[in-house]
Amino acid sequence: MSESSSKEGFAVSRRSFLKTFGTTAAAAATAQVETIAAELQQANAERVVGPGAVPITLQINGKAVKLELEPRVTLLDALRNHLSYTGAKEVCDRATCGACTVLVDDQPVYACSMLAIEAQGKAITTVEGLAENGRLSPVQEAFVDQDALMCGYCTPGFVMSVTALLKRNPKPTAEDVKHACAGNLCRCGTQPRILQAALKAAGVQTASKTEVISYARLA
């Protein structure tokens, strides 16, 4: 948004700022890293893309998908808004909540903080790609069984983080699970049961301390 107000301080535009300070600073920086800059320029010369839409191919859940996207489009934006993979959610859009977690070459990645063009040539797995022939994956099954979800909006992100954990560590401890899910937030309060579900999916026995007592039988 460009705005002006009666206080002059707000009226400095990006262009005038760059004119005043930017060129000097940029010149100094260029001088310092001249060699690297030259190398980069050469390396990038044939691969400069944008700002308009460019053809992009993504491998999503084993399928090649062709798209025309501006280079600034994030992987999350591409999945949710340019395609129909809406399992990954947009919650913070700045790498703090994990609701957009997908697997990129089996690594958990915040899809809001990776550009779609960077994800080319890599295997992208979304929450829609976990169940096979309608059968829930062991992690999904454990989430349902342990009621590790409420409103469900953070759930796909947690499912992906736990899935990635079990791929690299099939027998995690409770501390491992907490570490793996440290980058995922939930507002409904499903965390205790996500911990239980992750351990259950790994075949680790857990006991939850919950009990229903008949009031009539209380002394």
Place this chain on the structure above:
Amino acid sequence: MPGWPENRTHIGSHARRVDGPAKVTGAAKYASDVQPEGWLYGMILRSRWPKARILSINIEKAKQVPGIKAVILVREGERIVRYYGEELAAVAGTTKQACLDALRAIEVRARELPFVVNEEDAREEDSPRVWDESPNLSRARDESRGDVDKAFSEAAVVVEGNFSTSVQIHHPLETHGNTVLWADDGITCWASTQGITSVRNGLAGALSVPQSQVRVICEYMGGGFGAKLGFGVEGALAARLSREAKAPVKLMLTRFDQSLAVGNRPSTFQKIRLGAASDGTLLAYELDNYGTAGIGAGGATEGGSGDVRIPAPYIYQVPNVRARQASVAVNAGSARAFRAPSHPPASFGMESIMDELAVKLNMDPLELRILNNKPTSPNAGDALVRQIREKEFLLGAERFGWKQKYKKPGSSPGPIKTGVGCAAATWGGGGRGTRAEAQINPDGTVEIRCGTQDLGTGTKTVIAVIAADIFGLKPEQIQVRVGDTNFPPSGGSGGSTTAASVSPAIYDVCTKALGQLQQQTGVADARGANWAAACKKLGVDPLVVQGQWQQGLSSSGAAGVQFAEVEVDTETGFVRLKKILCVQDCGLVVSKLTAESQVNGGIIMGIGYALYEGRVMDRNTGVVLNPNFETYKLPGIADIPEIEIILLDMPERGVIGIGEPVTIPTAAAIANAVANAIGVRVNSLPITPEKVLAALGKVTTA
């Protein structure tokens, strides 16, 4: 009067959440996920000034941005904006990038006006006014009974203290927003809402469209916690953009927007004085309280219940009471109802001063609570809740090991000190008018339709287990459809009323449907094994039956107690939670698994309120300084202690809501445990390491 069946197979069982599979596979479609053909992306331009006269807004350049299909103003002409984040204009375009470019291209001319965002500043006579026509500080509402001054003069012990709580932001993970199509034949709105009917009526009114031509759909929604009861400015903007662009528009707020403009829990500054006889019997209570609901105050907030005033005194019986409460307006987004409005801050103040009193009387805080929880009024409902609460205190204390764990404040050795605390809740949670429809098809399938909404609380599962028990089927065999204004109406989901409203209606409609099925087909008992054969006899047309909420299957009035155990590092000020134990009644336990999840949720939200959460405003610029999750901290998985849950099952009372009582006492119990650990009290929420160190005299007060 009807009653719940004695033999219950699925009611009260561990039955799985019926929409669990849809939520773990990404198949569940939220308002933010639906993609009606040709949908456009929508975004809002907000005020960057805490108060300003908007002179003009030029949207011409924004309209020229490639991909942009509509640009609209919230209001034509000059206007005043009163907080950082107030809506100015909105855009719709084919991509998010186009919308971002268009927002940047909108030119706003504004004249800044004096503002105030700090409660204490705003109370001053010479403070800039939020509303020109009235002072920031509202006239205090006085309540009193008995002879307070006399009672204080006769009290053996008097304690007093100042307790403050921060503005808490709801932050449901799905932001507020809608996908709206405004076509010639009316409006279809996929809403993320707690009240489909109120959204329908609100949109119809705001846009001058007949209610019959507005349909609101909310099959799944990503949390609300009280902030999503109305249609919202953003809902009306999405509809207007849709009409202008002649295409569906999805307008979901950003996390930044969410921090500024769509509700919060008001702050409180409570000065409390409490007097008691030497045996601990409370005699006199006095409260002076003020807080801010932002630019809103009291019932002026959307959905109501964003009131600054707290129930005073909270829970414990005091014969002589004087309470003065006022709200103070500041230039910040308005408060809204927030899970158990007014109760968590009331609990924090009252339970804190109760512990101070116990220390001064050299009494066990638990005994002091039980003593002053005794029923004194002839109200039978109140007496029952107090009786339940006493049993919960006793059962909880036994399971928690209170007698072994409670020590003199600050007496644990070493730099890392342990402490325990307890606190109690009270809540209504009763039901009211809801209608529902059951359709039994000749192939034996069952559809239940009810115009309620499932916020993630488990409403669909509650419906499925009740229907399954009445028909002798499995919950998976019941197709539950909610969240559509084309279905028979239910109320908004607020006040923990949903389970108690919906359950009796489902009982009624299913009982009637079973009776009609049996009558129509001549099958004496159509349940269970006979179901398929009976349904086949229906012939071609399905059986469709309507039912409604009935008296006697639900009631109001829940108690609930919580115990907390903490470790406090006196060198860093860091509080580590070791354990929370909750004993909670909710009448008949309908769905054990989802009820327990609700308890976890309430406690964890209470942990956030106790230790982490608080909106921070910049006094000099009037902006919200923590409009994101890096700086507004929610509890993470590693912050959560062992949580032990004991539900008391009382089928004779029928169904009572559980979502709100379970979040009330958590912060107070934690605050008491911290005070018990370190021997001094942190009297302000959230209890940050800095405040702990300040209370210990290790750093100067913030």
